[in-house]
Amino acid sequence: MPQLRKDPVLKQWVIISPERGRRPNDFRVENVPVQDAVGCPFCEGNEKITPPETMAFRKSGTEANQPGWWVRIIPDRNPILVPTGDAGREGIGMFDAMNAIGTHEVVIEAPLHHQTLQSVSLDQVKEVIWAYKQRLLDIKKNPRFKHFLIVKNSGSGVSNFTHAHSHIVATPIIPKRIEEEIDGAREYFHYHDRCIYCDIIRQELEQPVRIVHQDALFVVFCPFASRFPFEMLITPKVHQPFFENSDIDHVHGFANALQIALKKMQVLLANLPYNFILHTSPCSDSYRDFFHWHLEIIPKMTQVAGFEWGSGFYINSSTPEDSARLLREAKI
Amino acid sequence: MPQLRKDPVTKRWVIIIHEGEKGPKDFPKIPQQKKSGKCPFCSGGEANTPPEVMSYRQSNTLPNEPGWQVRVIPNKFPALKIEGDLDRTGIGIYDMMNGIGAHEVIIESPDHDGGFDIYSRDQVYKIISAYCDRYRDLKRDRRFRYILLFKNSGMAAGASIDHPHSQLIATPIIPKRVMEEVEGARQYYYYKERCVFCDIIRQELSSGSRIIHENENFVAFSPFAARFPFETWIAPKDHKASFGDIEDNEIESFADILRELLQRLIKALDNPPFNYIIHTSPCDEHCAEYYHWHLEIMPRLTKIAGFEWGSGFYVNPVPPESASKYLLQASTLLHKDDS
Numbered sequence: 001m002p003q004l005r006k007d008p009v010l011k012q013w014v015i016i017s018p019e020r021g022r023r024p025n026d027f028r029v030e031n032v033p034v035q036d037a038v039g040c041p042f043c044e045g046n047e048k049i050t051p052p053e054t055m056a057f058r059k060s061g062t063e064a065n066q067p068g069w070w071v072r073i074i075p076d077r078n079p080i081l082v083p084t085g086d087a088g089r090e091g092i093g094m095f096d097a098m099n100a101i102g103t104h105e106v107v108i109e110a111p112l113h114h115q116t117l118q119s120v121s122l123d124q125v126k127e128v129i130w131a132y133k134q135r136l137l138d139i140k141k142n143p144r145f146k147h148f149l150i151v152k153n154s155g156s157g158v159s160n161f162t163h164a165h166s167h168i169v170a171t172p173i174i175p176k177r178i179e180e181e182i183d184g185a186r187e188y189f190h191y192h193d194r195c196i197y198c199d200i201i202r203q204e205l206e207q208p209v210r211i212v213h214q215d216a217l218f219v220v221f222c223p224f225a226s227r228f229p230f231e232m233l234i235t236p237k238v239h240q241p242f243f244e245n246s247d248i249d250h251v252h253g254f255a256n257a258l259q260i261a262l263k264k265m266q267v268l269l270a271n272l273p274y275n276f277i278l279h280t281s282p283c284s285d286s287y288r289d290f291f292h293w294h295l296e297i298i299p300k301m302t303q304v305a306g307f308e309w310g311s312g313f314y315i316n317s318s319t320p321e322d323s324a325r326l327l328r329e330a331k332i
Numbered sequence: 333m334p335q336l337r338k339d340p341v342t343k344r345w346v347i348i349i350h351e352g353e354k355g356p357k358d359f360p361k362i363p364q365q366k367k368s369g370k371c372p373f374c375s376g377g378e379a380n381t382p383p384e385v386m387s388y389r390q391s392n393t394l395p396n397e398p399g400w401q402v403r404v405i406p407n408k409f410p411a412l413k414i415e416g417d418l419d420r421t422g423i424g425i426y427d428m429m430n431g432i433g434a435h436e437v438i439i440e441s442p443d444h445d446g447g448f449d450i451y452s453r454d455q456v457y458k459i460i461s462a463y464c465d466r467y468r469d470l471k472r473d474r475r476f477r478y479i480l481l482f483k484n485s486g487m488a489a490g491a492s493i494d495h496p497h498s499q500l501i502a503t504p505i506i507p508k509r510v511m512e513e514v515e516g517a518r519q520y521y522y523y524k525e526r527c528v529f530c531d532i533i534r535q536e537l538s539s540g541s542r543i544i545h546e547n548e549n550f551v552a553f554s555p556f557a558a559r560f561p562f563e564t565w566i567a568p569k570d571h572k573a574s575f576g577d578i579e580d581n582e583i584e585s586f587a588d589i590l591r592e593l594l595q596r597l598i599k600a601l602d603n604p605p606f607n608y609i610i611h612t613s614p615c616d617e618h619c620a621e622y623y624h625w626h627l628e629i630m631p632r633l634t635k636i637a638g639f640e641w642g643s644g645f646y647v648n649p650v651p652p653e654s655a656s657k658y659l660l661q662a663s664t665l666l667h668k669d670d671s
Contacts, residue, residue, distance in 0.1 A: 004430070004431050004505065005426065005427070005428045008426060013505045013507070013508070080639075080647045092556075094340055094531050094532065095337065095340060095535075096338040097335055099336065100336045100348075149639065151643075153639075167639065169639060171643075172336070173345050175345070175643035175645035176643070176644035177642065178643060196425075200425060203424045203426075275642065277642025279642070298642075308490075310507075311478075311480055311507030311509050312507055313507035313508060
């Protein structure tokens with residue numbers, strides 16, 4: 001019998017229909033053609049062909065936009081939002097529009113072309129997380145931005161570059177899905193005076209059927225109403241609204257949990273394309289009681305069809321409990 | 333300068349890219365590999381499908397035999413099952429229920445190679461009539477809160493079978509996106525005592541810059557805050573909440589405008605993968621005054637990246653005003669057959 005499950009935050013129902021399910025092997029993508037390193041603007045040595053860097057972790061004695069870095073952040077060449085100009089808010093009859101003011105930067109996660117978050121050392125992942133944090137804290141000084149997203153599109157089709165990178169996007173509005181999370185979390189908080197994410201984490205830890213990995217600071221699990229097979233969530237166990245305010249232990253703990261989750265996914269699904277997206281509280285302090293930062297990982301294995309698009313009602317062909325078990329058992 | 337636009341119903345912001353904007357030729361063609369030949373959906377394959385729910389067929393032929401023009405069958409691998417109770421339960425913080433519902437397939441034509449680019453007027457009329465018959469029938473089942481009619485065309489749009497077909501799913505819950513629309517429309521109605529969709533249609537018809545086609549009863553346009561390149565909506569000009577309320581003469585003009593529009597899309601974008609979905613009012617909601625049914629067509633030209641998934645914030649490289657222009661021009665390429 002297929003099952004309907006409700007996401008407690010978004011109030012989104014998902015159809016869990018394992019009869020339609022397939023094994024992880026059916027999804028594996030073994031040979032993603034790796035784009036040639038020649039001429040890749042993200043490789044060390046090609047700094048001149050990118051826009052000038054906004055930040056980099058580099059060896060002392062090396063200069064900006066020169067080799068010698070290990071994490072480098074640059075403006076996106078084709079930004080979806082631009083940093084300068086008027087807000088330009090206007091009404092066109094009944095419609096509302098404004099200029100797309102924001103920032104759109106690229107975090108180059110490693111200097112060598114073939115390196116990935118799975119293959120690099122844990123120390124390198126820690127450096128990437130530090131770079132996210134520092135860059136967010138800096139961008140956040142601009143009062144025009146309401147929200148920040150950190151997004152990674154990995155693998156063929158979704159991203160234009162195979163060199164490991166992620167995006168930082170600052171937006172002048174709170175994106176819809178974050179707004180929905182806020183609404184759901186706020187309602188729960190008003191009713192229970194507790195953070196809904198803290199309650200979810202507590203319940204997941206009590207009955208660890210969906211836990212993939214945990215340590216003292218972080219938990220990785222497959223959400224109860226996962227929309228996709230092998231969807232994962234990584235979140236700090238203790239309530240924290242802002243990712244960018246993480247202390248050093250949490251930066252290191254997060255790097256460790258993230259790398260473990262990605263490595264486990266690779267063991268099961270090989271080079272399947274995936275996305276991750278970090279949800280941190282909007283800049284304002286007014287969400288701090290009920291927003292709890294987290295990172296969502298979504299392997300791109302199923303073709304989202306018209307039904308899902310039109311209804312926001314997803315059909316997941318495997319149960320989150322099965323996904324979690326397979327991920328838990330995956331040896332890395 | 334890219335622009336942010338807000339969907340007045342769902343309040344979703346979309347980024348519209350104007351500079352270096354893209355045209356129909358800028359999207360990589362996704363090869364549509366069609367396996368030709370016979371499949372269970374073809375005329376003659378009836379024995380290999382579940383028994384039909386209904387069909388339009390020649391008067392002297394029997395159910396589950398050849399001789400039909402449109403045929404509706406239960407999905408062999410349903411996402412939801414028709415038998416059983418909902419059995420709502422809570423597990424701590426979580427809520428769940430059994431996946432009860434209907435999942436049917438509307439086989440649009442006995443011809444394996446059929447499609448909206450070659451269907452006759454009459455064929456499309458029969459397809460829409462079948463939608464309508466099934467919609468009205470399932471609406472009587474009190475377990476269902478929503479009936480979703482949709483089409484996935486092409487692999488990239490999620491179609492697993494080549495033979496042209498649409499689907500119907502009746503669900504025991506109101507899907508999230510529908511609920512958002514209902515909510516948005518309700519708020520607008522409380523504020524203005526007008527239907528937000530009626531206001532959109534009025535403004536689109538008076539500005540004209542996003543209109544692609546209209547006939548007596550329906551209008552087709554690119555929405556102001558389109559999420560996808562060449563996204564197009566068709567809405568009835570008169571206020572009607574439910575697709576089931578469509579009248580016989582309107583079925584004909586709806587079939588006409590849908591056929592016209594899909595022919596233009598197929599022409600302009602060289603047979604793109606696409607989805608369309610009929611958005612109608614939930615079965616038991618009292619939203620007749622402020623909900624307005626419509627159909628949304630989404631060509632699948634771009635890959636949705638993590639940004640869109642995670643944020644619900646879409647980036648559209650084709651301003652809707654340009655999209656409607658391209659689709660208008662495509663009409664001149666059409667051969668006007670039957671009238």
